[in-house]
Amino acid sequence: MPFRLTNEGEYAVRLMVYLAGQNRGELVSAREIAKNQNIPQRFLRSIVSQFAKQGFVTAVQGNKGGVRLAEGAEYKTLLEVIEAVEGQIYLNVCMQGLDVCQFSSQCAVHLVWREAQDAVQKILGGKTILELSNTNLLHASSSGFAGTEQMCGVPITDPG
Numbered sequence: 001m002p003f004r005l006t007n008e009g010e011y012a013v014r015l016m017v018y019l020a021g022q023n024r025g026e027l028v029s030a031r032e033i034a035k036n037q038n039i040p041q042r043f044l045r046s047i048v049s050q051f052a053k054q055g056f057v058t059a060v061q062g063n064k065g066g067v068r069l070a071e072g073a074e075y076k077t078l079l080e081v082i083e084a085v086e087g088q089i090y091l092n093v094c095m096q097g098l099d100v101c102q103f104s105s106q107c108a109v110h111l112v113w114r115e116a117q118d119a120v121q122k123i124l125g126g127k128t129i130l131e132l133s134n135t136n137l138l139h140a141s142s143s144g145f146a147g148t149e150q151m152c153g154v155p156i157t158d159p160g
Contacts, residue, residue, distance in 0.1 A: 005082065005086065006085075006086060007043065008043055008046070008047065008085050008086075009082050009085045009086045011037070011039045011040075011043045011044065011047060012047050012051070012081055012082070012084070012085040013078065013081055013082065014037040014038075014039060015033060015037065015039065015044065015047055015048070015051075015057075015067075016051075016056065016057075016069070016073070016076065016081050016129045017129055017132050017133045017136060018033060018036065018037050018133075019033075019057065019067065019068060019069045019073075020069060020073075020074045020129045020130050020132070020133035021133040021134075021136065021137055022068070022069075024068075024069075025068060026068060027060055027064070027065060027066030027067065027068050028066050028067055028068060029065075029066045029067075030044055030045070030048065030066065030067065032066075033067065047085065048067055050084070050085070051084065054084055055070050055073070056069070056070055056073045056076060056081070056084065057069055057070055057073065058070050069129075073129070074128065074129050074130035074133070075128050075129070075130060076128065076129050077124065077125045077126070077127060077128055077129075078124045078125070078127045078128075078129070078132065079121060079124035079125040080125075081129065082124065089117065089120065089121060089124075090117065091113055091116055091117045091120065092113045092117075094107070094109075094110050094113060095110075095113055095114065095117055
């Protein structure tokens with residue numbers, strides 16, 4: 001199937017960027033993450049469970065539990081986060097191989113799709129979660145936001 005970032009993929013990116021901006025080693029409650037990043041609880045539970053199994057996050061159950069980035073996960077790329085939830089990115093079905101498109105080995109348009117897909121993967125693979133978090137926090141602090149709810153991965157500040 002051609003690539004389109006789903007809500008779950010968007011929420012996964014928000015989760016990872018948000019956690020990268022938190023104090024290292026501190027657990028963040030699921031309630032705080034859901035509220036600050038506008039992620040429905042059911043999606044958050046699913047993503048955290050999946051990412052814990054894949055080594056992206058550490059999840060601790062219980063009253064004093066929460067979620068934090070796993071060691072080294074801040075260096076995961078945007079591509080790795082998206083593909084962990086969405087699967088491999090294909091800009092067009094023909095990029096999946098000859099069993100999906102019999103013309104891909106002899107089609108000029110296929111070459112364009114390949115070039116575009118390679119460019120997307122290079123861009124997404126060139127940005128780490130830590131870089132994105134740092135950029136967001138820098139923008140939030142320098143732009144005078146009273147509330148930063150417009151920015152993925154940045155805590156919503158409470159004006160009161």
